[in-house]
Amino acid sequence: DTEVTQTPKHLVMGMTNKKSLKCEQHMGHRAMYWYKQKAKKPPELMFVYSYEKLSINESVPSRFSPECPNSSLLNLHLHALQPEDSALYLCASSRGQGGDNQPQHFGDGTRLSIL
């Protein structure tokens, strides 16, 4: 069982809908991440939060809006998505206290389909 929990597991939405993806971890990690993954490809980094502040935005379109309400939670708000946004969205976390020895641990993802 993964220690990073993502909900929902599957999501189907229309291009005009607004939905949110949720991620939770209770490992005391202070860095949290959103990735997008297409089939049989490696994960692509979208956003990084460090100590609840947005640290990295990999030039992600504004229709994806991240939010970090507290150190255990990470949300990804979705609005006006395109069919090409259909993918597996992965959340990850790491200790985030600087230096080495802090591998990222992934959740099982949300499978998103845009109609």
Add this chain to the structure above:
Amino acid sequence: GQQLNQSPQSMFIQEGEDVSMNCTSSSIFNTWLWYKQDPGEGPVLLIALYKAGELTSNGRLTAQFGITRKDSFLNISASIPSDVGIYFCAGQNSGGSNYKLTFGKGTLLTVNP
């Protein structure tokens, strides 16, 4: 930017055989990570390597951090059907960019019973 070359792209083996896959980079990394991803699930960390030359085992898995810091390999001994999945290597650096992982393109492993 940094790129990782992971090979082979796919492998078809018989149960009981040993497996080897590797990653090479055009530049150095301070940390090498190996993940396995099953269908419908997220990547699971198998082994983390932090020192050049380090050799680390996790059950039937063995991974090494190359001396040059530009490569790593993963070996699986006596493969079993549940070893099926996609294996990703990832490199990571410390310092300001230490949140970013550079992933290889993955090795798809199929094990025939």
